[in-house]
Amino acid sequence: MFVNNYLRYWGKAKPADHNTGSPCHLLPYHCLDVAAVGACLLDGSSSFGRSVAGALGLSDHQLQSIFSYLLAIHDLGKFSQSFQALASPEAEVVKKPDVGFSYDVPGGHAALGWVLWRRSDVFKDNRVAICGWPEQAPPRRAARRAMEALLETSFGHHGQPVEAGSRRAGADFLKEDELAASSFAMDVARLIQPDWPAGLMADESWSEKLRGVTWQLAGLAVLADWLGSDQSVFSYVTEPMSLEAYWQEYALPRARLQVQRLGFDHPRSATVFPGVESFFGFKPTPLQQWAEAVELSSTPQLFILEDVTGAGKTEASVTLAHRLLSKGLAHGVYFGLPTMATSNAMYSRISTFYQRWYDSEETPSIVLAHGAQKLHEGFQVSVIPGQPQDSNYLPEERSASAVCNQWFADSRKRALLADVGVGTVDQVLMAVLPFRHQSLRMVGLAGKVLIVDEIHACDDYMLTLLCAVLELHARQGGYAVLLTATLPLEMREKLLNAWHKGLGVVTEQTLLSASFPLATSLSRESMAETPLPTRSSVARALAVEHLDQSSQALDLVVGSAQQGQCACWIRNTVDDAIEAYEAIRARVDEPDKVLLFHSRFTMADRQWIESQALDWFGKRSGYQDRAGRILIGTQVLEQSLDICMDVMVSDLAPIDLLIQRAGRLHRHSRDSSGNLLPIADGGDQRQPPVLRVLAPAFTHTPAKDWVSRFLPGTAAVYRNHGQLWLTLRALISEGVIRVPERARWLIETVYGPEADEAIPEQLQDSYFEHEGERQSQSAMAQFNRLDLDKGYEVSSARSGWQAEVDIGTRLTDEPSIKVTLVQLDDTKQRLLPVADGPHPWEMSQISIRQSLADKLPELPEEWRDLQDALFDKHPGLRFSRLWLGPFDVGDFRYSPSMGLYSPRKAGNDNRSEA
Helix, strand or coil: CCCCHHHHCEEEECCCCCCCCCCEEEHHHHHHHHHHHHHHHCCCCCCCCHHHHHHHCCCHHHHHHHHHHHHHCCCHHHHCHHHHCCCCCCCCCCCCCCCCCCCCCCCHHHHHHHHHHHHCHHHHHCHHHHHCCCCCCCCCHHHHHHHHHHHHHHHCCCCCCCCCCCCCHHHCCCHHHHHHHHHHHHHHHHHHCCCCCHHHHCCHHHHHHHHHHHHHHHHHHHHHHHHHCCCCCCCCCCCCCCHHHHHHHHHHHHHHHHHHHCCCCCCCCECCCCCHHHHHCCCCCHHHHHHHHCCCCCCCEEEEEECCCCCCHHHHHHHHHHHHHHCCCCCEEEEEECCHHHHHHHHHHHCCCHHHHECCCCCCCEEECCCHHHCCHHHHHCCCCCCCCCCCCECCECCHHHHHHHHHHCHHHHHHHCCEEEEECHHHHHHHCCECCHHHHHHHHCCEEEEECCHHHCCHHHHHHHHHHHHHHHHCCCEEEEEECCCCHHHHHHHHHHHHHHCCCCCCCCCCCCCCCEEEEECCCCEEEEECCCCCCCCEEEEEEEECCHHHHHHHHHHHHHCCCCEEEECCCHHHHHHHHHHHHCCCCCHHHEEEECCCCCHHHHHHHHHHHHHHHECCCCHHHHCCCEEEECHHHCCCCCECECEEEEECCCHHHHHHHHCCECCCCECCCCCECCHHHCCCCCCCCEEEEECCCCCCCCCCCCCCCCCHHHHHHCCCHHHHHHHHHHHHHHCEEEECCCHHHHHHHHHCCCHHHHCCHHHHHHHHHHHHHHHHHHHHHHHHCCCHHHCCCHHHCCCCCECCCCCCCCCCCCCEEEEEEEEECCCCCCEEECCCCCCHHHHCEEEEEHHHHCCCCCCCHHHHHHHHHHHHHCHHHHHEEEEECCCCCCCCEEECCCEEECCCCCCCCCCCCC
16 A cells, blocks of 8 residues: 555646635646556557657567656656645645745746756655666666656656756755655655666667657657546546555556547558559559559658659659558658648648548548638547646646647647648648647657658758758658659758668768659668659640730730630739739729739638639639639749649749749640540640740849849849849740750759859849858758757757747748737627637638738727637637737728738838738
């Protein structure tokens, strides 16, 4: 019987008036709840700990016993008088605290656990017994350091590492508290019997391996604490009983129920991949044939698939993912896309067939990071539903259930723990940045096939972070598939070397092939670069026409619509797009046939615009849908919608982006009227496609303001004017975009290592300025990213640990913030979202740069009480700015058709978002 005075301490309390007391859960029992969840998460049938145990040379049971013990003492800091004085639980068994102690330690009770472990004489004198270390072999210095590295993961269960600082134990603990905590830890060690690998822990090289996996253990500690704090499963117990009885009769059975309920008890059983033709219903392209047959390694493997737009890269990546699932080499998939729109489009595709990856009796979860109204509610509930909330300890130190509810209320975060997640690549990049709870993202990524589309869209900041993610994923034993149509060779080399580093290979990988299309496979055993043909139907020679007057673009778009065609103009800033939209609407007979799409719409309106664009210009659209329609958009059209335009104009942009934009011109085979043709009918019957590029007149001796004088917005967005000049020169020289034959040549002409030598002297300044920015971006990413080699400790974050609003995954001139559009209800007693339906708050938000958000009107003081009530009910909204309607007055306005705009002349702010 393990019964001691430590049963007089409370650990969890339900919300109540602290002056009158509140229902509580005894601290030792809560600790065992969390330990039991950890034991179940690392059970031999679960995949969570398998890679960790393998990396450390431990058996599954050995890792499970050690981790369970660490979790059992994760809340040692709550034995402090300062913490106990936070509440007066109503249970008579709980001791009355000494209210003379002040709970003001940075890091809260998690940091106090470190204080107790490192500064308490009671712990120093009894450390061998407290941790259940083999008495015949007292821990040496290296073993003690390894022990502390493991404890970091436990005490850091609030989502970031903690440190003891200079605080002394006596500032928070009475001697009886120290004795109670040490007695509890000893009894827990006797109960759980951690199987410490004493010999391995004394080895410095083993400690290096340990530091690399502490990140995953820290993420599992966060998850275990959240799941073990769920009072809907772990109901509060105040009746004293032995630890052994509670462990066997309460903690373990409830933990098994919790882990099984959420599907974390075992990997989903996958089906055998039947082949592309059987699975998708069409004959495979050359790239898809390669994906069907390429050898899969039992060690971490990277695939880079380069092919033209429309060559079936997504299906090829799905083929690889399904084969990896079938072989048990992965247990889930995460799709990382560059934008919200591409996330929505990918979700629409994946949701139609992902269930066929798994056996029929399985119920795999799928979560979309955006467009939350499309989620199937059953899938949402299957990935950690909301919990009854415990009392917060302090405003800045919220309870585990409160943080869990907020974290998983955001579908973007929940997506990483689903069996199948679809979202922006940002959610993955955050795993290597010092965001709170980043370790949970690592856990979500481990064991998954990571598929990242449109990787060429990464700037140098994002590319550096993506390389860090690939290094991490290779370390975790993962698999990754990268997709692109326009990848510079230099970027491919960086990606391959990042994977090599994650595999522990010191030598850098040398590229052998400059072919295009190309499929590359890299594992520990070998690298193979396979040149491939592309599907004949997507090979094309696209004529290019240069327009040097904006009026020409306007006339062309309007004239094409008047002739019964559909036309698109892609502009480089939101303000330029709005200006073109207003000008075109003023010239056409049916203004409602003109559609505007950019980034400054609420999620609800973006969803509607995407749906409208697909109805008018998508694959299933016909002549009646398309005739006379016009789409004006920004860069969101480059990678998002599967649309097919008859006529296209684009503002000048770097060559890779123009190739992407051109992929929406004559994308599907159609007859002369615009109706879709069956594949068997052969080629397109419309007039040959022409990409019109709006750009300043070409000259071999351009002035310094060559771009900015003609397209000031473009000059501000694409600051390397030398690359713009190289792009226009290449297009005029070729007169055609010929893919796949000349795609690599076009890319390397602009991005290759010798391209800068051809830039005219007057544009050299912008080139060198841009190169300086690139180096600065890479350096900033290196500074911001976590130092994974240091392990899960405070010093691994060079820039300090941040809340998620303080540091970004994309480096811009200024941060972006979310603005939530709200309205008063009829009684003026509540603030309501402007969107209806499921997830109305997410659907009522816009993400814009901070300087623009600062120009929006503040919430009037008279409604601040309503704001506070709203934040209490929806804590996630605290990280957004509220904008109260009406929205049709003032310097900045919002409308469902134009988004957020200024009624002054469009184009006045050249830093506009896309």
